[in-house]
Amino acid sequence: MHLEFANSLSELVRLAHGLEDFAKTEGLSAEVTSALNLALEELMTNIHSHGYGPGVDGGIWLDLQRDGEQVKAVLRDKAAAFNPLQAPAPDPSSPVETRPVGGLGIHLVKELMDDWDYRREGSENVITLRKNVR
């Protein structure tokens, strides 16, 4: 399945719908579907806020495919080169008063996915995620 998005948070609704269709076709569990949705939302939100920047025109392309016992998701954008997967993990033991409000998304991606990879291909950031279907 191939999906194309504009650089806007309202596209998260289309992401969710696209994933629901894909999950139905592939017979994915609610848990796997929700994990994929979360990880892809985090990365798309990152591209929106830190890649292109809010209000800037830009495309985001998503390819979803079943690869044996895994789902493979490839997300591409043409913003400046940036590897979001390098962000440091937040300290999970810090108390509520001092807990930073940001920085959680990438931690969630790594917790929820079984494999992840970033590479720069020409003018594109390419992130590949893999999730075991059971």
Added chain:
Amino acid sequence: MLTINEENEDGVSVCVLRGRLDGNTSDEADQYLQQWEGKETRDGLIFDLSELDYLSSAGLRIFLMCAKRAKSQNRKIALAAPSDTVKQVLTISGFAAILEIFPDRASAAKALVQ
């Protein structure tokens, strides 16, 4: 799509969140909650998550900011009845350790009025 309703459980205010709390709906939820905090005089707030289908880190941020404000105002907040998938997000993000989570509204209300 997110809808928020105010209810009451044993004298404790309850916010029922239905649908999806994500990057697309979190601003709206934040505005709603800040308004609620401005007019509410009681000390406790329960978030009823039993009909929340989906929670992303944008939604976690809302709970975290709400918890920070509550702490500074000597108020208490509790989360009640998250689904398994929502609970998983709360756990792996470490939020289960910093927010009070209860299996249902009644036990949350009981803990807040103590």
